[in-house]
Amino acid sequence: MGTTQLETVPEPKYWHLKTVLSDALDSEFAVGEILPNERDLAARFGVARATLRQALEQLELEGRLQRRRGVGTTVAPPRVGVAVDPVRHTWPGAAGDDWQPVDATETASVPAAVARLLETSPGQPVHVVRRNRVTHGQPVAAELLYVPCATFPEGAGPATGAATASSSGQGRARAVLRALQGLSLEGQDRTVELGSARADDAKQLDRLPGAPVLVVTTRYFAGGRTAAVAVSTYRADTCRLTFGDSESPVAALAG
């Protein structure tokens, strides 16, 4: 673990330091171990505190380190593979679905980007179901599922009583999900992009608002139209999303 070459490499200094630190994590530290403080680390590698911080930020982006208030910087466990799999996911709420319904509301005001995907006009009522996904006891994702009331044919929507404020939030959520099962799913597609956690999602995910997240947007098609849109926010620090027909999760490759 040389420290003398930092002056001579053409890469940015923090980048080279990151590589050196990454090797050190492999060889000298165990998962969960607390790193020495920034002053000591900067002295050990002969770099400025600012350079060290940049390198630590990179390693956090790559899921190698976790920084927690009051604890310090610890070596992160490998990321957990989370299946984002059209084969196992038919309608939200189908058997085997590992999302927990939390709440549901009805609104006439959805984000512009969602309205565009749903092809709804302003003012059309939409069920919004909030769900959480927990893997190995850790919250990994928070979701808002948007289902236009018009998705359901007359009489096939959630029972009126179940969708009002008089029932529990979870009861309302289950009623919407149950009504979806009655429809025939014709297809789905999804996108993955980088985002930052909204305040409400951040709370569910035990992160600060603005933390980097992976946003998975799924469109569900039924009756020749977009019947529902799910916006799922996954923790980017602890998750990697897995796709495809293989059962075994692919080991982390970041960095």
Next chain:
Amino acid sequence: MGTTQLETVPEPKYWHLKTVLSDALDSEFAVGEILPNERDLAARFGVARATLRQALEQLELEGRLQRRRGVGTTVAPPRVGVAVDPVRHTWPGAAGDDWQPVDATETASVPAAVARLLETSPGQPVHVVRRNRVTHGQPVAAELLYVPCATFPEGAGPATGAATASSSGQGRARAVLRALQGLSLEGQDRTVELGSARADDAKQLDRLPGAPVLVVTTRYFAGGRTAAVAVSTYRADTCRLTFGDSESPVAALAG
């Protein structure tokens, strides 16, 4: 666009500011427009420069803003949907593949995480093919494709002459890709995770080393084993990855 409520909201101040700024981008600015400087913006919203910078960082994460040296902060165009599609992608290099081969080398030393996926022993020779993906004239992804020499049955590998230093890098790359077409693909899976751009990828992608990227790791199965592993690094600022059977890209939903 109120600025007086920033003191009273329970969310972090930068987060609320981000929401306000995001609305302002929608209503007052065009794509490509340069934002006022930080001092003026901070004054307009009555916040400290540090708070403003945090909010700008969030908007950059969400792909709403681009910060470029010597230019300033500009309003970003919508992210480009890039298909990451098992249906259209059989073997790398198959017809319709929109990756450009750049170079190929042969090495006995691959990253530990790749060796684990390939189930190769230390010292086993592996072809490493570098490819780039360009969409609408913009570099969107850089890839390293790892193909163990043992993947090819005796005599079915790239021609010896083509795989030596005597031919051009692109020629060597094409030879490896051609040899793959001779094998029968049995399946593939992939993962998506957050990473930071390595120095060599960053150069290809016109980004600084360490910029947030989406890392797509694809395993290709043939002959009952992992025949190849591709590690593809997508720009997280300008791309969203699309999956699924629908042709039309889903509009950006980050934020």
